[in-house]
């Protein structure tokens with residue numbers, strides 16, 4: 001039997017046609033498709049007062065966000081330890097230091113009550129990362145940031161299409177970033193975006209994503225470039241390429257199909273696994289979220305045996321994530337009490353969730369988990 005992968009991108013004829021059209025255009029760098037992708041993403045987020053800048057990965061979106069707020073060596077950024085490596089690396093790339101905070105037991109997102117104890121004279125920003133279907137308490141984050149005069153970087157790599165208190169993700173944060181990597185809810189093969197509030201920020205990001213070149217985006221979106229320009233600031237080669245923008249556009253167009261399928265699959269998992277006492281499922285009705293992954297929590301000593309059992313039955317599983325404070329790189333960074341993160345890091349397990357989930361495959365996964373737990 002073929003293994004059921006944890007992630008499986010939805011690549012259909014539309015994406016293939018879009019890729020062919022963008023290649024046939026002959027303008028392979030940043031061009032019209034990227035401009036169009038930014039426009040459609042802004043429409044999708046549905047906020048007139050926000051601007052979207054597309055880049056080549058979620059990691060570069062984070063790095064540029066850190067640069068945009070002017071982080072420098074010696075500064076500190078509070079981040080959940082339960083986060084993607086990209087967040088820690090983006091902070092470190094500016095010379096600043098991550099400060100590791102615990103997460104809440106219910107949402108697996110940053111515990112703002114615990115973040116209070118971590119604020120110091122060098123704190124400049126806080127990262128609010130939405131973990132899958134569970135969103136951070138963004139009101140509490142905004143209040144915390146305003147009381148301590150901090151910038152907020154909202155890592156929404158998992159939450160494109162979700163709503164927080166009836167507000168679309170991307171429409172209300174100080175700075176918000178998305179990822180469109182190969183396994184995300186929608187993919188550009190690789191891609192990312194930064195959502196900001198001011199034109200000044202947009203212009204700085206346009207330069208920073210193009211190794212500092214002052215090339216007007218309006219010219220590049222006409223599939224042209226200027227040969228003379230000024231370079232005013234540090235930058236990296238982080239722009240999105242036309243091929244990736246074209247694929248992203250066809251993925252965005254099928255967001256509602258992707259959302260419905262993922263919601264249905266998650267509801268099915270929650271319902272069918274509810275009777276297994278040792279399995280904890282996400283605390284979500286999945287009504288107003290587009291879930292990126294489906295996780296369960298099981299007793300730490302059962303996790304590897306369950307993974308092995310599922311593997312024997314053709315089912316792959318994932319671990320999102322090993323907490324940051326387990327990595328050698330972060331041994332010496334400042335941290336608070338991380339007891340919830342420590343526990344969750346040992347219990348968390350991702351089950352397969354695809355953009356169009358095959359019902360038979362899902363029944364096989366559920367049945368195999370029930371067998372393992374003898375229910």
Ligand SMILES: Cc1ncc(COP(=O)(O)O)c(C=O)c1O
Pocket residue numbers: 057058059060083084086087129155157158179180181191192
């Ligand atoms: C929460 C989070 N932030 C950032 C990233 C980085 O995005 P990318 O893989 O596009 O660099 C990821 C990637 O998985 C992620 O899960």
